[in-house]
Each structure stands twice: as C-alpha cells, then as structure tokens.
Amino acid sequence: MRIRPMMLALLAGALPLSAFAATQNLLPAQAGDLVPALVHARMASPTAAVSSRLAPAAPQVHEERQPIQVSWALNATESLQATPQAVRRESREYWREVSDTELQRGVDLATTAPGAIIRLSPGQGGTRLQPADLRLQVGGKRFDGNAATRNVADTAQLQAAGMEATDASMALQLRTELGAGRTTLQAPKAHGRYVVYVYEPQSPLVVEAQADRPELLLGGNLQVALNLRDGAQQRALGAATGVLRSPDGETTPLSFQRRSDGSFVAMATPAKQASMPGLWEVQSTVTGTDANGREVRRNVNTAVAVAVPDARFIGNAEPRRAGDGGVDIALGVDIRSGSRYAVSGVLYARGGEGQQIPVAYAQSAAWLEAGAGELRLHFDPASLHGVAPPYELRDLRLQDQPAMGLVERRASALRFSL
The missing domain is CATH 2.60.120.1370 (Jelly Rolls)
Incomplete structure (x- = not known):
C-alpha cells in the first residue's frame, strides 16, 4: 500500500514541474471590468475601415507578425490601480x-x-x-x-x-x-x-464632465455626468445639451436628464453597426447662473476609447513553473477577426510580511487567425526572488493592437499556487 506514494514521489522528482500544470478558470468578472458580451467578426481591418471613410488613398499600415514577449520587475512599494479611472474633464x-x-x-x-x-x-x-x-x-x-x-x-x-x-x-x-x-x-x-x-482663466465657475469608464466596446453604454462647480461648492445647472461624435465626424444627439443635486447625466451608446473604433467624444454645452445671478456658459468635451469586440478570453488559464524558474500563464482566447493581439497582466505574490504585493509585469503579442487560440505571459524568475505563493494575476488585458483597441480587461483574473 505504500508503493504508490513512493512511486509518485520518484516521478515528481524525475519529471519537469511544468508537467503538473493545472488548467483553471478565470475568476468571475467584477463590476467595472470590460468583458465582451458578444464577439463578432470584422468585415475589414479597423485601419482599412477608417481609411476608406476618411482618406481612401491612405497607405496601408504595416501589420507586424513577429511574436514578442517581455517582463520586468515592479517596485512593491508603489501602489497600482488595477481598474483605470475615467478622466474628469474641466472647462472654463x-x-x-x-x-x-x-x-x-x-x-x-x-x-x-x-x-x-x-x-x-x-x-x-x-x-x-x-x-x-x-x-x-x-x-x-x-x-x-x-x-x-x-x-x-x-x-x-x-x-x-x-x-x-x-x-x-x-x-x-x-x-x-x-x-x-x-x-x-x-x-x-x-x-x-x-x-x-x-475663456475665463480667473473664473471660479468650472463645469466638469465625468464618464463612468475610460474605454468601451461598440454597442456598450457610456454614462456621462455634468456638474457645475463654484470654487468648492456645487451649483445647479440650468440646462445641458450634447452630442456623441464618432471618429469620422458623425454626431448623434444626446438627451441629458437633471438629477436631484442639480447636475445632469446622459447615456451614450456607440452603435455596433457603425463599426468605427477609436476615440468617440461627448460634446456638451451647459448654462447656469453664478452667486450674483449672472449667466454662466460652458462647453466641455470628454472622450472614450471604443473598440470592436472581436476577441475575448475563453475563460481557461494554465499557470505553470517555467523551465527558467519563472512563471508561465497560458490563456485561451476566442478570435473572430485575424489580427495581432496582445495580452498583459501584473503578477502579485506573498511578500515577507505576508501581504500580497505587485512583483512583475508581463506582456506578449502574436498574430492570431480567427478561431480558438492561445497567448502566454512569462514572468521572469528574477522578479520572483524573495516572494512566495499564492500568486494572483491582476489587471489582465486583451488588446487588438492594429486597431489600438482594448477588448477585455479584468481587475482580478486568477489566483493560483505552484
């Protein structure tokens, strides 16, 4: 009865550690994550789509096919933000x-x-x-x-x-x-x-435009709030209007709704049928009054990066100890349009005081055709010195590089031990 455990121990010593890699599922998406609800194929590359509508004679952009993989250590004392914050725009x-x-x-x-x-x-x-x-x-x-x-x-x-x-x-x-x-x-x-x-550089009256996210997928919803600040105090806006402007200049009127605190909010949806990735812009005009009853006029624009949801993580991940002593993580992806895709993430590990600390960043990119594929992250062994499991993969991102589009992002993607 004791032969089987002994045999397993001998085999474990003879086989490389990578042979014991186990496939895991990515952690459930959290609020604020960017996860494609529907993946569809592009009729043409984003570069070609933009060129045909803006400049038909524009030269084709070189499509790099050479795979690449990078990794470097991080300063564990510097705090990282796994969920990017939308930019707040101000205007006088x-x-x-x-x-x-x-x-x-x-x-x-x-x-x-x-x-x-x-x-x-x-x-x-x-x-x-x-x-x-x-x-x-x-x-x-x-x-x-x-x-x-x-x-x-x-x-x-x-x-x-x-x-x-x-x-x-x-x-x-x-x-x-x-x-x-x-x-x-x-x-x-x-x-x-x-x-x-x-432009009123000395005015205390500032209108703020705040989007609820810095990036979006075509067909998703973007909420934009408008607020009028008078120094440190908030003032009620009298009216607000605006449009959603696509990268090719087409505009769609927005309907702003007044909130109880005197601010306004609108929901913008870049239409899927537009198939126009890039920077979309919400252009807003507001009016109000200052403390002396004088009219206040302001315009403010805020932009959001919009991508075509043509790829996604399948949901499986395979972490393993690499041959050089580092950590490899293989991630399954579902590709609907052939392109060069990049995956990146931050590896956390247990530090000397027992807390989870950021230890390394890794990114890899490769050309993938439509269908099931795989991208791998490799974390250099030098960055793992002095830390121990459990590990956690955070700020996991999938990008369509030629389109410069972020198609998926997860603040916390995977927990594992090796």
Whole structure:
C-alpha cells in the first residue's frame, strides 16, 4: 500500500514541474471590468475601415507578425490601480459659431470674472479682423477693441502656445478693470462665418464632465455626468445639451436628464453597426447662473476609447513553473477577426510580511487567425526572488493592437499556487 506514494514521489522528482500544470478558470468578472458580451467578426481591418471613410488613398499600415514577449520587475512599494479611472474633464470656456450678420449687429457674451480671453477664428468665407475692427460693450460702457484689451495674440503666437488656431485667428484679453457680466462683441467689418471662443482663466465657475469608464466596446453604454462647480461648492445647472461624435465626424444627439443635486447625466451608446473604433467624444454645452445671478456658459468635451469586440478570453488559464524558474500563464482566447493581439497582466505574490504585493509585469503579442487560440505571459524568475505563493494575476488585458483597441480587461483574473 505504500508503493504508490513512493512511486509518485520518484516521478515528481524525475519529471519537469511544468508537467503538473493545472488548467483553471478565470475568476468571475467584477463590476467595472470590460468583458465582451458578444464577439463578432470584422468585415475589414479597423485601419482599412477608417481609411476608406476618411482618406481612401491612405497607405496601408504595416501589420507586424513577429511574436514578442517581455517582463520586468515592479517596485512593491508603489501602489497600482488595477481598474483605470475615467478622466474628469474641466472647462472654463465656451464657444459658438456666428455669421457676419450677427457679428455686425453684435453678439452677446457672458463673463463671470474679469480678464476674460476672447478668440475669433474665421470659418467659411471669414476674413481677417484686427483689434481696431472690434467694438465691445461691457457694463453699459462702449470701447473700441484697442481700448478694451490688455493683450493680443495672432495665429502664430496661438499655435506656438500649442493651440489649434486657424489662419487669421486672433485672441484678445479684456482689461480687468472692465469687470464682468454681459458683454457685447461687435465687428462692423465682419464677412463670412466665425467661431467665437470665450475663456475665463480667473473664473471660479468650472463645469466638469465625468464618464463612468475610460474605454468601451461598440454597442456598450457610456454614462456621462455634468456638474457645475463654484470654487468648492456645487451649483445647479440650468440646462445641458450634447452630442456623441464618432471618429469620422458623425454626431448623434444626446438627451441629458437633471438629477436631484442639480447636475445632469446622459447615456451614450456607440452603435455596433457603425463599426468605427477609436476615440468617440461627448460634446456638451451647459448654462447656469453664478452667486450674483449672472449667466454662466460652458462647453466641455470628454472622450472614450471604443473598440470592436472581436476577441475575448475563453475563460481557461494554465499557470505553470517555467523551465527558467519563472512563471508561465497560458490563456485561451476566442478570435473572430485575424489580427495581432496582445495580452498583459501584473503578477502579485506573498511578500515577507505576508501581504500580497505587485512583483512583475508581463506582456506578449502574436498574430492570431480567427478561431480558438492561445497567448502566454512569462514572468521572469528574477522578479520572483524573495516572494512566495499564492500568486494572483491582476489587471489582465486583451488588446487588438492594429486597431489600438482594448477588448477585455479584468481587475482580478486568477489566483493560483505552484
């Protein structure tokens, strides 16, 4: 009866440890994870789809087929965020497109703080204007452009400052002694269309746009909240409108709903049939009032990375001890469109004080055709020095590299011991 355990011990010493790798299931998805609900094939590569709609003659992007695998140790004292946080956008500016007739008659602007910056950018048929061509009315008093402004910048100066200014653009900053409130901008010599931008660097009134996630799959839902902050306090918004803009410029109107705290929220859904991965943008316009009853206008844009759900983790993982003493994790994937896919993750292990600490990051990429496939993570043995099981794989990501799309992400994916 004691022969079998002895035989097993002898065999264990004779065979490589990798022979005892066990297939496990990935941990259940958590709230906030990005997991494809439906995987479908692309009719063409994302690069080709974008090129055909934006620039039919664009050259084809080189498709790298050489597999690659990297790994490096992490500083265990630095905290990591396994769930990326959506970017909060803030704005103290607004803009509107106007005709020459409107500018000749006078365009009403709203300012809430002294020293507002007004930028005029000619649009279709718009001609160049100079400060002397402008008339401003602030607080019931009239000024010509030169008398009302403290600083003026032309197109070259604006572009040197990193702004996307069109030719013949001009920005001028109002003198602080003029105060704030309702302002009328008039240009009797205006011809064509113009975009008028108003930026208030000294204003305490800031509109915030917060998306509930930084990335999305086509057909998924994105929630965007708009909030007006007055210094450290929140103020109720009067109204909010907006559109969802796709990478090719198509827009879909959004319906914002007022919440009890005075903020607004809208649900945006990049349509599956659009098949347009990339950066989608929610462009919003809000109005409100400040503590003195003056009108507040703001525009704010926030973007989200949208990917085609053309691949996913099947759900099985096989961790094993590698021949060099490191750790290998094989992950099954379901591929519906041939492309170069990358998998990455962070390995945690038990440190000297018994707590789980980040020890290594690994990534691998390979070209995979449609069907069942496999991607492997290899964690270098040097990064495992001084730590022990149990191990945990966190921040597991699957990316379609040519499309620059994140198709799946799991904050906590696997726990195992070797």
